[in-house]
Amino acid sequence: MAKVTLQHVDKVYPGNVKAVADFNLDIADGEFVVLVGPSGCGKSTTLRMVAGLEEISAGSIAIGDRVVNDIPPKDRDIAMVFQNYALYPHMTVYDNMAFGLKLRKFSRQEIDQRIREAARILGLEQLLERRPKALSGGQRQRVAVGRAIVRKPAVFLFDEPLSNLDAKLRVQMRVEISQLHDQLAATMLYVTHDQIEAMTMGDRIVVMKDGLVHQVADPLTLYDDPADMFVAGFIGTPPMNFANGQVSGTGEHMMFLAEGGVKLPVPPAMRASLAAYLGRPVTLGIRPEDIGSLRAEQDASLPRLKAKVDVVEPMGSEAYVHLSAGPARFTARTDPHQQFRVGTEVELPVFISKARFFDTATEQRIR
Ligand code: ADP
Numbered sequence: 001m002a003k004v005t006l007q008h009v010d011k012v013y014p015g016n017v018k019a020v021a022d023f024n025l026d027i028a029d030g031e032f033v034v035l036v037g038p039s040g041c042g043k044s045t046t047l048r049m050v051a052g053l054e055e056i057s058a059g060s061i062a063i064g065d066r067v068v069n070d071i072p073p074k075d076r077d078i079a080m081v082f083q084n085y086a087l088y089p090h091m092t093v094y095d096n097m098a099f100g101l102k103l104r105k106f107s108r109q110e111i112d113q114r115i116r117e118a119a120r121i122l123g124l125e126q127l128l129e130r131r132p133k134a135l136s137g138g139q140r141q142r143v144a145v146g147r148a149i150v151r152k153p154a155v156f157l158f159d160e161p162l163s164n165l166d167a168k169l170r171v172q173m174r175v176e177i178s179q180l181h182d183q184l185a186a187t188m189l190y191v192t193h194d195q196i197e198a199m200t201m202g203d204r205i206v207v208m209k210d211g212l213v214h215q216v217a218d219p220l221t222l223y224d225d226p227a228d229m230f231v232a233g234f235i236g237t238p239p240m241n242f243a244n245g246q247v248s249g250t251g252e253h254m255m256f257l258a259e260g261g262v263k264l265p266v267p268p269a270m271r272a273s274l275a276a277y278l279g280r281p282v283t284l285g286i287r288p289e290d291i292g293s294l295r296a297e298q299d300a301s302l303p304r305l306k307a308k309v310d311v312v313e314p315m316g317s318e319a320y321v322h323l324s325a326g327p328a329r330f331t332a333r334t335d336p337h338q339q340f341r342v343g344t345e346v347e348l349p350v351f352i353s354k355a356r357f358f359d360t361a362t363e364q365r366i367r
Contacts, residue, residue, distance in 0.1 A: 001187055002064035002077070002154035003029045004050060009059035011045050011211075019045040021211045023059070032181045032188045034202035036195055037234070041208040043191045044159055050189060051157050052076050063154055079148035080157040083164060085140045087132040087147075094128040097147050111150075118149040121183065122176075138169045145180070158190040162197065174200055195235050199223070207231050229363040232285050232356060238320055240285045243328040244360055247274045247282055256284050256357075260326020264303050267353045273366050274357060281360035288333035290355070292321065292348035302349040305330065309340050323348075 004027040011020040020042040027033045035043040048054040050061055052073035060067050068076050079100075087096050094115060101111045119125045122142045132140055141161060148156055158177070162170045178201050181188055192198055198205045199219045207214045207222065207230070215227040226232035232240045245258035247266060254266040254274065264284070266274055274282065296302055307323035307330060319336045322329070323346070332348055340346065357366040 001029050001185065003027055003031075004155055004187060004189065005060075005062040006046075006050070007060050007062075009046070009049060009061060010057045011042070011049060011054065012057040019211055020049070023213060025206060025213075025216065027187060027189060030185045030187055032178075032190065032201060032203045033206060034190045034192060034198040034204075035206045035208060036192055036198035036202075037208035037214075039193055040210075042211040043193075043208055046208075047080075047157050047159055047189060047191045050155070051078055051080050053080075077154040078157055079151040079153035079155075080159065081141075081144050081148050081161045083160040085132070085144040085164075087140060087143055089132050092129050092131055093124060093135070093143050093146075096132070096143055097150050100147065100151055114150040114152070115146075118146040121149065121180065122146050137165050138173060141165065141173060142176075145177070149180075149184070154187065156186055156188045158188065160192055161190075162192070162194075170197075177201065196237070199235065207234060209234075225365075226285075226356065227365055229283065229285070229358045229365075232358070232365075236287060238288050238331045238333070240287050240356075241291070241330045242358075243284045243286075243330070245282060245284065246279060247277055248279070250275065250278075256282065256355075258284065258325070258328045260324075260328040262305060262307070262325045262328055264305065264350060264352055264355070267355065269353070270355075270357060270366070277357075277359070277366065282366070283358040283360045283363075285356040285358060286330070286350060286352075287354065288320065288331045290351040291323075291330060292332035292334045292338075292346075292350075294335045294338070296349035296351055299349060303352050304347040305350050306345065306347050309342050309344050309346055312340050312342060 006023050006025045009023040012018050023046055035046055037043055045054060049056050060069055063076055097115045098111050119128060124142055124146055162173050174197060204218055205222055206216045209230050215231045222235050243258040245256055247254055247256050249255050254271050256264050256266055291305060307325040309321060310324050311322040313320040314336050319334050321332045321334050321340050359366055
């Protein structure tokens with residue numbers, strides 16, 4: 001096991017494609033870090049640079065205390081699990097797992113012992129003599145993980161390993177990989193575009209966009225304290241509601257006025273910082289669960305959002321109510337038994353103390 005350190009890492013592909021810029025991260029020994037962001041944000045490139053499959057254009061990468069910039073992939077003490085599993089079709093599960101160890105001249109006995117151990121951890125004991133084509137997608141993915149485990153690497157690297165699985169199996173494998181991490185106490189770096197995978201698996205999450213790191217934090221900090229509008233909108237489903245507007249008034253009379261007429265009081269904790277934004281464009285962010293919940297309905301002191309009901313989506317355990325007020329759009333996450341009629345005006349209570357405010361121009365959080 002080992003820590004991983006990336007310092008000022010850049011990647012520029014031929015043709016001056018800037019894929020990753022000034023990436024800095026300290027991954028602790030045994031930590032599970034997830035890189036997440038939309039397609040093309042540079043997460044695979046970052047992982048592949050740690051693996052040594054891509055050269056870095058600037059900066060330095062260390063695994064343990066050793067800088068690996070010029071060390072080939074096979075000598076970096078990493079094991080990588082790919083999206084497409086990359087299993088050898090003509091070899092049995094056993095031989096697929098043995099292959100890397102044979103190359104490294106491990107004894108037969110050591111190889112056998114490691115494979116039996118990995119097969120036990122992953123529930124593959126009955127499948128060792130099968131070939132990949134006789135396995136389900138989930139089983140193949142387990143073999144790919146098994147092949148990494150038998151190597152006992154200092155660091156596990158995962159590149160979207162669950163993308164080829166159906167939704168139900170993805171959830172199951174998500175839990176299995178988390179359990180595996182707990183069992184092995186291994187350092188893991190995991191790439192996904194799926195924010196739910198990131199939130200449920202990562203000790204810490206790195207949110208990237210356009211080659212830049214927007215925030216590095218544990219899941220709840222990302223959710224409650226997003227650094228900017230990108231992170232706020234990327235993490236959470238349905239996404240955070242944003243309304244453009246401005247603040248006016250001072251002290252307890254300070255209000256946020258959204259385009260379209262929505263008017264909400266500024267919570268006391270935000271008055272001092274928003275005083276600097278009087279008359280300037282400000283964006284309010286509020287999560288769907290902070291509008292119109294049954295719990296909010298029981299609190300008469302909360303301000304209310306006046307809006308028109310456009311669409312109601314019953315989800316079973318909850319209902320998403322889509323609202324509009326002029327150009328402003330909001331989604332409320334409500335109890336499915338609350339009755340909302342499309343086309344009517346409603347006044348829904350808002351947990352305004354949970355609202356987050358952003359500088360509309362820079363998209364940075366106002367704290
Ligand atoms: P992600 O994994 O987040 O989808 P990538 O790391 O694959 O993103 O890609 C980051 C950026 O680098 C994208 O703009 C992509 O088009 C570009 N890119 C990736 N690989 C290459 C390559 N081999 N040559 C040129 N550009 C590349």
